[in-house]
Each structure stands twice: as structure tokens, then as C-alpha cells.
Amino acid sequence: MKILIVEDEIELQQLMVEFLSKEGFLLEVAANFSEGLEKMSLYQYACILLDITLPDGSGMKLLQSLRERGDSTPVVIISAKGSIDDKVEGLNLGADDYLPKPFHLAELLARIKSAVRRHNNHVDNRVTYKNVVLVPDDRSVLVDGNVLQLNRKEFDVLYYFIIRPEKLVQKALLAESIWGDAVDQADSLNFIYSQIKNLRKKLRDYDAEVDIQAVYGVGYKLV
Structure with missing residues (x-):
């Protein structure tokens, strides 16, 4: 199962890669808006972990672009912005979950599994x-x-x-x-x-x- 991490905090990015790799996931990373947009356009993922605040753009725009082209890949927003308004905006744009920073990696894993499971239950993807x-x-x-x-x-x-x-x-x-x-x-x-x-x-x-x-x-x- 392949996951894309769009996160500009390199230390956090590496922590997630190390932890999720041990859980059996294949990981790809993007450190900014441009890299995230390119990878989301070219490849298919089981889940996307998406930061809102990126150096060259907004994660919300990436989410909006993904949904506008009909891509239903599960998206879990991970962000230091923990306001209700940001959470509501993300969910309204089609995010499957919203996890504020800082978070425990075990909770992140649970959120990923839950988002993927809900997605698969609604889609006959054979x-x-x-x-x-x-x-x-x-x-x-x-x-x-x-x-x-x-x-x-x-x-x-x-x-x-x-x-x-x-x-x-x-x-x-x-x-x-x-x-x-x-x-x-x-x-x-x-x-x-x-x-x-x-x-x-x-x-x-x-x-x-x-x-x-x-x-x-x-x-x-x-x-």
C-alpha cells in the first residue's frame, strides 16, 4: 500500500516515513506544493497525508485540485492549524480526516487505516x-x-x-x-x-x- 506524504517539515516527514515503513507501507514524499501536485497528478496512492501550509502554496488547493478531477483517494490533513474553520474547510473540500499537530504516530496510523477502510467499503475497486x-x-x-x-x-x-x-x-x-x-x-x-x-x-x-x-x-x- 503506497502513501504520499506532502509535508515541508523534514524532521516530521522523516519520522513518518520511518514509522510507516515499519508498518509495511511504501512511502513517497513531497516537500512543497509543486512536488505534491506533480506526484498527485502522475501516480495513484492508497492514502495522502497532506499539510496545509506549504512553502509555495496551500495544501487546500492541492486537495481541491485532486477532488475536481474526480480522484477519491483518501486524504488525511495534518496541520499545525487546528482551528475549527480550517478543519471545516478541509472536510468541505473532500478531506477524509483532519489531524492537528502535534500528534502521536500511533494515532496517525489509526487514522490512515480508518480512512482507507471507509474508502474501500464504498468503492468496488476490483x-x-x-x-x-x-x-x-x-x-x-x-x-x-x-x-x-x-x-x-x-x-x-x-x-x-x-x-x-x-x-x-x-x-x-x-x-x-x-x-x-x-x-x-x-x-x-x-x-x-x-x-x-x-x-x-x-x-x-x-x-x-x-x-x-x-x-x-x-x-x-x-x-
Whole structure:
């Protein structure tokens, strides 16, 4: 489950990353309005933790932009602004929760889980393409009704492609989306090849009517 943290206080940002990583989440961070807007426009997240006061803009504007384009990703506002007016404004713009600073990390975790759970209860987000059905809620994959066992990254890769059928995905963009900011530490992107190779074999073994096709020198697409 991938979470975006939009927070300009670097110490708090790092504390949240360290804590939530230990809880099994994949984290991406943005330290200002511009970075937050770019990541929210390009990638899908299970939840967004959003500060209101950013160096180059308002977190409220980011929330408004997200909702205006029909994106229902759960958003938990984390802010030193604890006034009722700010809380009401955030909730009216479509925030799922509002957590004033300072807060305990255990409470933040509970708020994240609650927001994601409420979102999933209202959305049937299973994805079907050809004879493959992917269920994000329990991270399961069915091919003609038979359970296809995938590891965590194989599931994430298939999910990324199945919601973008027939669309060419650049290798670097795929790496950032699945492996997060940690991909910057990798010497190369060759690890993607082995993940996709294993995934393709499993799909073939189950007679899936989909395949991930390599586009030489560019990336991949689901066909």
C-alpha cells in the first residue's frame, strides 16, 4: 500500500516515513506544493497525508485540485492549524480526516487505516481485463476464476498495468510508481526485467489472455 506524504517539515516527514515503513507501507514524499501536485497528478496512492501550509502554496488547493478531477483517494490533513474553520474547510473540500499537530504516530496510523477502510467499503475497486480479475482490497488475482499466486511486487506491477491496458509505460515511470523514491538508490533498472519476466511466466501458466509486452528502449505495455 503506497502513501504520499506532502509535508515541508523534514524532521516530521522523516519520522513518518520511518514509522510507516515499519508498518509495511511504501512511502513517497513531497516537500512543497509543486512536488505534491506533480506526484498527485502522475501516480495513484492508497492514502495522502497532506499539510496545509506549504512553502509555495496551500495544501487546500492541492486537495481541491485532486477532488475536481474526480480522484477519491483518501486524504488525511495534518496541520499545525487546528482551528475549527480550517478543519471545516478541509472536510468541505473532500478531506477524509483532519489531524492537528502535534500528534502521536500511533494515532496517525489509526487514522490512515480508518480512512482507507471507509474508502474501500464504498468503492468496488476490483479491476477486470480479459479473463483476469484483480482485487486490490485483498491483493488477489483470479484467472478464469482460479487464484494466481503473486508476490507483493508482481501484484503491484500487474495492478499498475491492468488499469492502463494498451498504454505504453516508460521503464523509469514504472520504477518510481512501484518502488517509490527508493528507486533513486538503484544502480540500474534491470531489476524490473526479472520482475516482469516472472510475472509473464505466471500469467502464461494460467492461460491468461493478457501479456506484458516489451517496447525496446522505451518500456512496456499490457496487451
